[in-house]
Amino acid sequence: MKTVLYGGAFDPVHAGHVFVVHEALRLMTSSTLILIPTGLPNPNFDKHLSASDADRVAMLQLAFAGVPDVSISDFELSCEPRPSYFVDTLEGLRSSLGVDKPALLLGEDQLFSFPQWHRYQDILDQVELWFVPRAGRHRSGSPEIPARALFDINPFDSLSSTLIRNRLRQGLSVEGLVPPSVAGYIGQHGLYRGQ
Incomplete structure (x- = not known):
């Protein structure tokens, strides 16, 4: 059985992420999918996290509750305070990946920056x-x-976590852009407001 690894900030997880996960499970038959929320971002990429690790994991759990063959790894979160390098994550997860070569799923924007990843050839x-x-x-x-x-x-090409955070900062609705359970969590915990 193939394992699909899908990492990202998920800050917050949105409808586009949910669509990608369901499509990966449908198209890559006989697979399991591991979501890997980013720990401390690589300092070479200008990326900052807005929600806490616990909040991002909780939103992922809500978004994929009841979806078979999806799990969430906190490997990168447990490696803080040092930056998360995927080559280290891959090594840390090796024993749980099965015998088949895992698939790494990226956004096309990440694909263009992939040669800048730490030890990217080892990952390949x-x-x-x-x-x-x-x-x-x-x-x-x-x-x-x-x-x-x-x-x-x-179909969710223009949707991003940045767009959602910006809408929330402006007090705008994110209905339909994030799963209802995630929208409820964001509202209940006052995430992304006034940042």
Whole structure:
């Protein structure tokens, strides 16, 4: 059985993430999927987390409650305070990945920055690389980064966690953009307001 690894900040998890997970499970038959929320971001990428680790995990649990074959790994969260490097995550998860080469699922934007990842060639040697296409991106056929598209068109292409955080800061609704349980959690805990 193939294991699919899908990492990200999930700050917050949104409808696009949910769609990608369901499509990965449907298209990559006989798979299990591990969600890996980012720990301390790599300092080489200008990324900051808004919600706490506990809140991001709780929202993932709500978004995927009752979805079979999906689990959440806190490996990167337990490695703080040092930056999360995926090559270390891969090594840490090795015993739980089964015998088949795991698939690593990335957004197409991450695919373009993949050569900047710490020891990216070591990662490529250990995974099958898949990506979620983005509109306006036309992936070059770079031979050093062999990757396959999960599907052709992403119906949630313009949706991002940044957009959701911005709407919440402005007091706007995020109905339909995040799962209802996640919207309830955000409201109950006052996340992303006034940041």
